[in-house]
Amino acid sequence: DGGITQSPKYLFRKEGQNVTLSCEQNLNHDAMYWYRQDPGQGLRLIYYSQIVNDFQKGDIAEGYSVSREKKESFPLTVTSAQKNPTAFYLCASKKGQGATGEQYFGPGTRLTVT
Amino acid sequence: DAKTTQPNSMESNEEEPVHLPCNHSTISGTDYIHWYRQLPSQGPEYVIHGLTSNVNNRMASLAIAEDRKSSTLILHRATLRDAAVYYCILLNSNSGYALNFGKGTSLLVTP
Numbered sequence: 713d714g715g716i717t718q719s720p721k722y723l724f725r726k727e728g729q730n731v732t733l734s735c736e737q738n739l740n741h742d743a744m745y746w747y748r749q750d751p752g753q754g755l756r757l758i759y760y761s762q763i764v765n766d767f768q769k770g771d772i773a774e775g776y777s778v779s780r781e782k783k784e785s786f787p788l789t790v791t792s793a794q795k796n797p798t799a800f801y802l803c804a805s806k807k808g809q810g811a812t813g814e815q816y817f818g819p820g821t822r823l824t825v826t
Numbered sequence: 827d828a829k830t831t832q833p834n835s836m837e838s839n840e841e842e843p844v845h846l847p848c849n850h851s852t853i854s855g856t857d858y859i860h861w862y863r864q865l866p867s868q869g870p871e872y873v874i875h876g877l878t879s880n881v882n883n884r885m886a887s888l889a890i891a892e893d894r895k896s897s898t899l900i901l902h903r904a905t906l907r908d909a910a911v912y913y914c915i916l917l918n919s920n921s922g923y924a925l926n927f928g929k930g931t932s933l934l935v936t937p
Contacts, residue, residue, distance in 0.1 A: 745924055754913065754927030755870070762922045770921060802869050804925075811858040811917045815925060817869030 718818035733788045733821045735803030743806040744786040748799045797825045830914045835932040838904045846899040848914030857916040865910045909935045
């Protein structure tokens with residue numbers, strides 16, 4: 713089946729450690745996105761990539777890094793510089809070009825840092 | 827960026843139609859109106875989108891006001907599985923067509 717996978721579903725880390733969240737898609741989509749969701753809030757954009765080897769900061773990129781070496785993969789690293797890393801992280805890819813394409817979301821990774 | 831305004835919550839009985847409103851008075855001519863919904867502990871799911879004309883698909887209908895300053899998502903017969911947070915989003919080329927989520931409308935469906 714085509715879709716987006718994120719792993720792991722739950723992740724626990726100690727403060728001060730970097731952690732990398734996986735996002736893979738087999739939909740052949742060019743654009744991919746990382747969002748963060750805090751309890752009771754909407755999603756906020758961390759980073760996005762419209763093509764391989766290129767990515768742009770979103771609204772809350774500080775303390776995060778990404779890479780896009782392959783079309784199907786867009787991993788997110790939460791660094792120790794991120795002040796409040798505990799959150800629900802969602803990866804998405806976008807079908808088609810322009811503003812008409814729908815986004816497909818993965819199941820999310822719930823990160824807890826203590 | 828143009829913003830959207832939605833009620834925090836709405837309630838519906840099962841099997842009845844639901845009309846979820848969204849105001850976007852500062853919408854620009856190139857903004858598309860998208861609706862997504864999110865079930866608890868899941869990623870959002872695309873529902874429908876439109877530009878100027880009303881749109882129908884298997885999930886819902888989207889009614890867009892003539893001046894485009896508001897729109898309404900219509901679920902024709904609500905089921906318990908439709909209980910979710912519904913987001914109305916204006917999409918344009920900013921941030922690579924990323925979705926700008928507000929707080930959405932939490933829909934409660936009662937049997």
